[in-house]
Amino acid sequence: MHLMELPREVLLGEDLKDKVSQVARRLKLGENALILYGPKTKEIAGKDVEKHLKNSFNVRNMVIKEASMREVQKTLELIENENINWLLGVGGGSIIDVAKLASFKADIPFISFPTTASHDGIASANASIKDLNAKTSIKARPPVAIIADVNVIKTAPYRYLAAGVGDMISNLTAVKDWELAHKIKGEYFSEYAASLSLMSAKMVIKNANIIRLGNEESVRKVIKGLISSGVAMSIAGSSRPASGAEHLFSHALDAIAPKPALHGEQCGVGTIIMAYLHGLKWQKIRETLKRVGAPTNAYELGIDPEFIIEALTIAHTIRPERYTILGKDGLTKEAAEKAAKVTGVI
Numbered sequence: 001m002h003l004m005e006l007p008r009e010v011l012l013g014e015d016l017k018d019k020v021s022q023v024a025r026r027l028k029l030g031e032n033a034l035i036l037y038g039p040k041t042k043e044i045a046g047k048d049v050e051k052h053l054k055n056s057f058n059v060r061n062m063v064i065k066e067a068s069m070r071e072v073q074k075t076l077e078l079i080e081n082e083n084i085n086w087l088l089g090v091g092g093g094s095i096i097d098v099a100k101l102a103s104f105k106a107d108i109p110f111i112s113f114p115t116t117a118s119h120d121g122i123a124s125a126n127a128s129i130k131d132l133n134a135k136t137s138i139k140a141r142p143p144v145a146i147i148a149d150v151n152v153i154k155t156a157p158y159r160y161l162a163a164g165v166g167d168m169i170s171n172l173t174a175v176k177d178w179e180l181a182h183k184i185k186g187e188y189f190s191e192y193a194a195s196l197s198l199m200s201a202k203m204v205i206k207n208a209n210i211i212r213l214g215n216e217e218s219v220r221k222v223i224k225g226l227i228s229s230g231v232a233m234s235i236a237g238s239s240r241p242a243s244g245a246e247h248l249f250s251h252a253l254d255a256i257a258p259k260p261a262l263h264g265e266q267c268g269v270g271t272i273i274m275a276y277l278h279g280l281k282w283q284k285i286r287e288t289l290k291r292v293g294a295p296t297n298a299y300e301l302g303i304d305p306e307f308i309i310e311a312l313t314i315a316h317t318i319r320p321e322r323y324t325i326l327g328k329d330g331l332t333k334e335a336a337e338k339a340a341k342v343t344g345v346i
């Protein structure tokens, strides 16, 4: 049986920092809340959200430093000791993933309060968490509600919005990889989830000129696309519709690069290369990324070409069970160099 869970409320609008209480009341989430934020997102929105919430709920807080099992474990201990009824994650993808996995493990609901439009984990049911060295994709539960405050998200540096475009354009190669795994390995494939995921990618290609303006309309468009990409993952029951070889490349960079770039930025560059390997029109993908001002090469990512090549050659080992265009054996160093050079990545 495949149980599909989806968020019950999605608020997208201006000045929503004081709306969490109303949503939590409507959904009858209980009196004891735990708010998770990062060192920066605490200042950006977390403290204000917490202040409002304290008028109606008993609120504890915790600063999360990274999306790791250690942070999930610490959160679970606090939930247990303080008898917490529900969680609120205020931040980027890392904070939301910790909240998502902790809420799933503790079997309590969580609300997603994104501070950036940089990733499609805002609404998804899976969490990407670092365990030992690499990120694993863990099945969890989607947020019970999403509160996306355009005014908060608008104040994030433009780079984050462009990263969100990279995370969505990834869906083009992710779906190709999924089709391949379906044909070659007989893996479950959902045509509906695949179409929904592709819709977000096509939307960013079509609207690149609007998104590049970085205004309120841009933020709304990107957020809606990211939410529906997350819903596609919930429908599929895994991150398959939005995470293929281009994501493995990004996860590999996170593991080996001295200073990785943003997740969506790395995935965007990975999409150019994987589209080339799939025989897709990679130039069109690069053009969209250029148009929105997202990185399209090693230099713009701030990552040395040698790490790009290494990441390409080890990407297939990150999650061997996820079959992609990289196959079982991955790319040779020569093949990796050629793909990166032809596409202008190095």
Ligand SMILES: NC(=O)C1=CN([C@@H]2O[C@H](COP(=O)(O)OP(=O)(O)OC[C@H]3O[C@@H](n4cnc5c(N)ncnc54)[C@H](OP(=O)(O)O)[C@@H]3O)[C@@H](O)[C@H]2O)C=CC1
Pocket (backbone or CB within 6 Å): 037, 038, 039, 040, 041, 042, 044, 067, 091, 092, 093, 094, 095, 097, 115, 116, 118, 119, 120, 121, 122, 124, 125, 126, 127, 128, 135, 152, 153, 155, 156, 157, 163, 167, 233, 239, 262, 263, 264
């Ligand atoms: N589960 C899923 O389906 C998905 C998960 N992901 C995961 O999400 C993560 C990437 O998320 P991403 O948001 O790119 O990065 P992070 O959440 O790691 O945030 C990167 C940095 O940006 C800061 N930040 C957050 N909001 C703002 C803001 N408004 N203004 C200025 N700085 C801000 C963070 O602050 P602070 O230090 O305070 O946190 C942090 O220092 C990865 O771990 C990736 O694997 C991505 C896509 C889908």
Ligand SMILES: O=C(CO)COP(=O)(O)O
Pocket (backbone or CB within 6 Å): 120, 121, 126, 127, 128, 129, 135, 136, 137, 167, 239, 242, 243, 247, 248
């Ligand atoms: O980032 C994702 C989709 O954009 C999903 O994450 P995983 O690659 O960790 O499954």
Ligand SMILES: [Zn+2]
Pocket (backbone or CB within 6 Å): 119, 120, 167, 242, 243, 247, 263, 267
């Ligand atoms: Zn992603």
